[in-house]
Amino acid sequence: MGEGPARPRVRRDARAAAVSSHQPRKRFGQHFLTDDVVLEAIVDAIDPRPGQALVEIGPGLGAMTVPLLQRCERLTVVELDRDLAARLRRNPQLQVIESDVLKVDFRALAQQAGQRLRVVGNLPYNISTPILFHLLLAVDDVVDQHFMLQKEVVDRMAAAPGSKDYGRLSVMLQWRYAIENVLDVPPEAFDPPPRVDSAVVRMQPLPAPEGVDAQVLSELVTVAFSQRRKMLRNTLGRWMEERGVQAAFDLQRRAEEVPVAEYLALARLASPR
Structure with a gap:
């Protein structure tokens, strides 16, 4: 001691x-x-x-x-x-x-x-x-x-x-x-x-969420946060249109208001099948 x-x-x-x-x-x-x-x-x-x-x-x-x-x-x-x-x-x-x-x-x-x-x-x-x-x-x-x-x-x-x-x-x-x-x-x-x-x-x-392409997620998240002060309709909305992604995703928000789970759900829809 x-x-x-x-x-x-x-x-x-x-x-x-x-x-x-x-x-x-x-x-x-x-x-x-x-x-x-x-x-x-x-x-x-x-x-x-x-x-x-x-x-x-x-x-x-x-x-x-x-x-x-x-x-x-x-x-x-x-x-x-x-x-x-x-x-x-x-x-x-x-x-x-x-x-x-x-x-x-x-x-x-x-x-x-x-x-x-x-x-x-x-x-x-x-x-x-x-x-x-x-x-x-x-x-x-x-x-x-x-x-x-x-x-x-x-x-x-x-x-x-x-x-x-x-x-x-x-x-x-x-x-x-x-x-x-x-x-x-x-x-x-x-x-x-x-x-x-x-x-x-x-x-x-954490386990990888099924059906989510990491590159697609990275791209959409980068676009979403590219102009933090703007509503997502001005950034992510255009990205979704260009990709032909249709989803019940509220674009009347700013990027920092969206939970991770919702970004994942959108990436799943936009990921190649």
Whole structure:
């Protein structure tokens, strides 16, 4: 019992030394998580287990990597920074993929692992949305996802119809994921501190709705939100006419008033049979 309080302090000292020896690179959007209480809460939310196929995006200096490994024993990490990748390779428990995450084939990783993936990470805020859409391509090969993101983005991801945050991102993620904000994180938990608040989001895949073509859904949702202040008759109405889609769909609304289920129903009618 007497040794309990000492362990976090040792981790914190080692982490501080690592941060001080590596200059964060702005082009990679690097902000290193250094708060032990926050780290423990994140790992508890993930609840990794031995034998699971975990993939961490952007492990950086390994702040979350080490406590994850203590529970899951092996981990695949995706790191673009070659200096950080070289550090990570020193750990025999890690499979290091030195790459831009947008070039990683997560479906192939699942096939290699022989099971669906659990994906985690402190995502670079400057490219978080492209990463989320890239992972959407592999949604059927994923158990769940836990990401640190800009809180504003998490609010948009989880937004309900009628709110100011509800938009294209909300619809295009909620049609395949149950989304939950599990933890708010202040700027001072990072080194260097970002200029925005952060949050940890949990994304659990949902079964693909039958008869919905993803490309058709993406197209109609993009059209619907292209002019948010206008009624849908001016945007989506024209799109439906051009495609010859006839549906009992109320066009006397704005895009943010339409629930995901209604967008799916319209996409089903417009999808090739």
